[in-house]
Amino acid sequence: MDWDKLRIFHAVAEAGSFTHAGEVLNLSQSAVSRQISALEESLKVSLFHRHARGLILTEQGELLFRTAHDVFAKLAMAEAMLADTKDKPRGELRVTTTVSFGMLWLTPRIKEFSDLYPDIRVHLILDDDELDLGMREADIAIRFRAPVQADLVQRRLVQVTNHLYAAPTYLKRFGAPKNIDDLDNHAILAYGAAVPQPLADVNWLLAKATDPQRPRKPVFTVNNIYALMLAVESGLGIAALPDYVARGNTKLTQVLPDSAGPTFDTYFVYPEELRDTKRIAVFRDFMLRKVAEWGF
Template sequence: MDWDKLRIFHAVAEAGSFTHAGETLNLSQSAVSRQISSLEESLNVALFHRHARGLILTEQGELLYRTAHEVFSKLAMAEAQLGESKDRPKGQLKVTATQAFGSAWLTPGLVEFVELYPDVEVDLLLEDRELDLSMREADVAIRMQPPRQPELIQRHLLTMHTYVYAAPNYLKRHGIPKTPEDLDGHRIIVFGEDQRPPVPEIDWLMRSGVRKDRPRRPVLKVNSVYAIRRAVQSGMGLASLPEFMATDSQNLVRILPELQGPRIDAYFVYPEELRNSKRIQVFRDFLLRKVAEGKMQG
């Protein structure tokens, strides 16, 4: 079986279309389509059902995809292990985290790490979607909930809390809510449940103290916690924010101090195959030490 065609098939199965796979592979849509057709002819089976909205794997395609995914996953892990230095941490370390957590919490704390380990090249991938660690989309993930895949190792990193914040100019115009029920008369900014949120129960403020006969309507939905903070700072309304995004921020006032959102537990996650990776070990221990010292808090 042709490895190049198999690699293209795997990319198409992951992307669900020739066009998107071509963008990933830096190939034209027609070139990708020709390679898939050639693979199907050599195997004498159809691998995809072709529809106007995209591609769906056939039963034979599903079988080939599962096998190819496992093979490429093991090859990626072998590549990572072969590149690992036995003496000192060295090489690329791809770390993924949510955009808000990675920008506001993780990035500022990396100054000391890159000084301690100059041979480790940190590649920070900030995505609210979960990257596939088994396919080396990243080596390490910091996730806001325990991983579902059993082959991933997890270590609890820290617990974060969310509170309600507003800007002084907003409170001057609209008053300070005294109880959760008072939120009915205020402008609330939310992430929006139609987008996949980076953490569970992100829009808890819409339900806190609400009456069934008076559902709340947000003044703004925006699928970025950073954008929510900016909107609050501008005086547009009030919102729930993680404490680490508000502690050092100007123009933010915590209100309803007795009101606290669901706790968020962050986990340090990596594949079983990279258990002995020196880069991952020193990065994990560095973050745990900083959390214990109180220098990186939630």
């Protein structure tokens, strides 16, 4: 099987079209199409169903794609491990975490890491859905729950706490709540999506109503913590926010500081086969140092 054709097939399967794959590979659409046709002819099977809106893998194509994806992932890992044999940590480092944590806490600290390790190129992938580390969609994940896969190394990173926050403009207009029951008389903002454990209590504020049988109804919901913070900043209402989102934000004021929400642990996670790579080790140590300095 021709490696060049297999590489092009893998890119086409991921992109879903000859045109997009060509842009990734710096080849023309016609050149990509010819290579795929030649691969299909040599294998004597059809790898794609061709439609006006794109390409769909056939059953045989799915089989080849899974195998090719595994091969290229192992090659990428071998390349990374070879790079780690040099004296200084170097190479690509793909880190994934949630949108809010990545935007508000992690990104502002990447420059310091890059200054310390200029030969490591960090690619930060922000996604509230968990990427598959086993399939090498990322090298490191900072997750808000313990991983369940047995082949992942995990290190407890920090415990996150939630408190109530409002904008000074809201408090000036409506006053500050005097106790948790007084929140029945205020506009409550909430996270508006189904979330997995242990984040399922993210809307604990709604359940803490005077009458437990009649939970509070939010005036606004949004399925992103960063957007929820912006809504609070605008003066729309009061919301429970993780402290890493709100601490140091002069546009927010903590209310009812004795009323903290549930706490949950975050984890630094990476595949077992990357355990001894220098890039992983220096980034892990950097993160542990930064969370200790910040004082979660």
